[in-house]
Amino acid sequence: MISGAGSNLLALDDACRAGEVQGQIVGVLSDRSTAAGLDRARARGLHAEALPIMADETRSAHDARLLAAVSKLQPDFVLLAGYMRILDAAFVHALQGRLLNIHPSLLPRYKGLHTHRRALEAGDDVHGATVHFVTPDLDGGPPVLQARIKIKSGDDEVTLASRVQRCEHVIYPTVAQWCATGRLRYHDGKPMLDGRPLDTPVLQDFEF
Ligand code: GRF
Numbered sequence: 001m002i003s004g005a006g007s008n009l010l011a012l013d014d015a016c017r018a019g020e021v022q023g024q025i026v027g028v029l030s031d032r033s034t035a036a037g038l039d040r041a042r043a044r045g046l047h048a049e050a051l052p053i054m055a056d057e058t059r060s061a062h063d064a065r066l067l068a069a070v071s072k073l074q075p076d077f078v079l080l081a082g083y084m085r086i087l088d089a090a091f092v093h094a095l096q097g098r099l100l101n102i103h104p105s106l107l108p109r110y111k112g113l114h115t116h117r118r119a120l121e122a123g124d125d126v127h128g129a130t131v132h133f134v135t136p137d138l139d140g141g142p143p144v145l146q147a148r149i150k151i152k153s154g155d156d157e158v159t160l161a162s163r164v165q166r167c168e169h170v171i172y173p174t175v176a177q178w179c180a181t182g183r184l185r186y187h188d189g190k191p192m193l194d195g196r197p198l199d200t201p202v203l204q205d206f207e208f
Helices: 007-017 036-043 061-073 089-096 115-121 156-182
Strands: 028-030 048-050 076-078 099-103 127-131 145-152 184-187 189-193 203-204
Touching: 007 076, 007 156, 028 036, 028 061, 036 048, 061 089, 099 156, 115 127, 115 156, 127 156, 145 156, 145 189, 156 184, 156 203
Parallel strands: 028 048, 076 099, 145 203
Antiparallel strands: 099 127, 127 145, 184 189
16 A cells, blocks of 8 residues: 555565565556555556545445455555555554564654654664554554664765665565565564564665
C-alpha cells in the first residue's frame, strides 16, 4: 500500500523478480489516485488501484472498503510502503500479524513525520529506518529490523533522507523474504524470528 513515489514498492518488486524474495506482489493499493507509484506499478504489469476517501465517507467506512479490496487480492502479507493515511483499528486488527510498515527513523525515536529533520535538529550521530509490525498504536508496533547509518557533518534533510531510503530498499525486501519463507511470525503480540521471540529488533549497520 502506497501514497507516493513507490520506490520501496519497486525495490520489493525487483527483489521478487530477482528471486531474492520468494513471493510476488499481488496488488498495489493507494489512497491517492495521483501517486506516481501507481503508474510505475502498472508499467510493470502489476495490478494497481486507487481507493481515495470519498467526500461523504467516514474513516471507518473507507477502511472497511479498503479491507475488502485487500482481501480480494488474497495477500499473505500487507506491506505499507509510504502509505500516509492512518488506518483504523478494525483494519489493523483484521490483518494483525500480517501487516508491516517501514518508518524512516530508528523507532521508538521520531514517530510520525519529518523524522530526518528532527534527527538533524537533535544533533543525533545516527539515524535510520525500521520495519515493524503494525498495531493500532501509530508507529508503535513491534520492530523487526532496523537499518542504521551515521549522520555526516554537512548532511541536510535531502541527503539524509536519500541515504535512509537506500537502506529501506535493502531491509524491506529482507523482511519480506523472512515473511515469505515463514522465518518471521507474529505470536501473542510478539515477532518471532526463527522460532525465537524478537525482544529487540535485528540491527543492520550501513555505510551509505
Ligand atoms: C519512505 O521513506 C518510507 O520510510 C516512508 O515514506 C517513504 C516512502 O517512499 N514511510 P516511497 O514511496 O517508497 O518512495
